[in-house]
Amino acid sequence: MQEYSDRMRRLDKTIAFVPTMGYLHEGHLSLIREGGKIGDCLVVSIFVNPVQFAPGEDFENYPRDLERDLELARKNGADVVFTPDDKKLYSNGFQTYVNLKELPNHLCGISRPIFFSGVATVVTKLFNIVKPHFAIFGQKDYQQLVIIRQMVCDLNFDIEIIGAETVREYDGLAMSSRNVYLTSGQRNSALCLYKSLQKAQAFLSSGINDSEKIIDSASEIIKSGTNTKIDYIAICDPKTLIDMKKIDRQALMALAVKVGKTRLIDNTILNP
Numbered sequence: 001m002q003e004y005s006d007r008m009r010r011l012d013k014t015i016a017f018v019p020t021m022g023y024l025h026e027g028h029l030s031l032i033r034e035g036g037k038i039g040d041c042l043v044v045s046i047f048v049n050p051v052q053f054a055p056g057e058d059f060e061n062y063p064r065d066l067e068r069d070l071e072l073a074r075k076n077g078a079d080v081v082f083t084p085d086d087k088k089l090y091s092n093g094f095q096t097y098v099n100l101k102e103l104p105n106h107l108c109g110i111s112r113p114i115f116f117s118g119v120a121t122v123v124t125k126l127f128n129i130v131k132p133h134f135a136i137f138g139q140k141d142y143q144q145l146v147i148i149r150q151m152v153c154d155l156n157f158d159i160e161i162i163g164a165e166t167v168r169e170y171d172g173l174a175m176s177s178r179n180v181y182l183t184s185g186q187r188n189s190a191l192c193l194y195k196s197l198q199k200a201q202a203f204l205s206s207g208i209n210d211s212e213k214i215i216d217s218a219s220e221i222i223k224s225g226t227n228t229k230i231d232y233i234a235i236c237d238p239k240t241l242i243d244m245k246k247i248d249r250q251a252l253m254a255l256a257v258k259v260g261k262t263r264l265i266d267n268t269i270l271n272p
């Protein structure tokens, strides 16, 4: 992989990179197509990163279908699909992790304390291997995107980070590889995430800008879905992720909800 990237760079070609954990869906494919437009060559990685899963999470069961992914990646414009194996990326003596000080202490980082260290570490490794000029991440994982941007700035990676819009199913459910875990009843119930975000913007547009009120209403909508359990609902500053009491400027509304055993996340930018 490094030799390919060195060769492309010697030829003055720009490299766009889309890191994924595979089981590609339309959300990933939109990132891949975007990458094809941005760089002279496009690398997609498929790697289910063990160090971003805590014991008891779904690392073993995470959906995988490499053959199908390779086909989809190629069809949508990938020049290279990089599929490292666990043992090569994390050899026995592996001991270096990338940790951010503040940004992981919010939202998903509270219930998944090792997650962002695992993400920042693997993304650093992938950046050093793929050597891209551009890297594209979905805004569905908004906190991840903010963390990668901060890391790239702090560690002087010479890479432009591009955030791409969340792709939704026809009825608003944000696309996720984990949606396959949902039964049809849970799939229906999962619509409450998007509905609560839409309702929040409607409240704000009607003049209510008190975060607590908006969160209460979102919480009611989510609790009315069957088999739902709220992990968090937050309204916060889109850059620092610090809670905002009043929405007097752009805010990020983000939530994580368990539907059955499946943890889903979604978010939107609220505009007063």
Ligand code: PAF
Pocket: 019, 020, 021, 047, 049, 052, 119, 122, 123, 141, 144
């Ligand atoms: O968003 C993902 O799929 C993963 O967190 C990433 C960025 C590929 C790192 O494993």
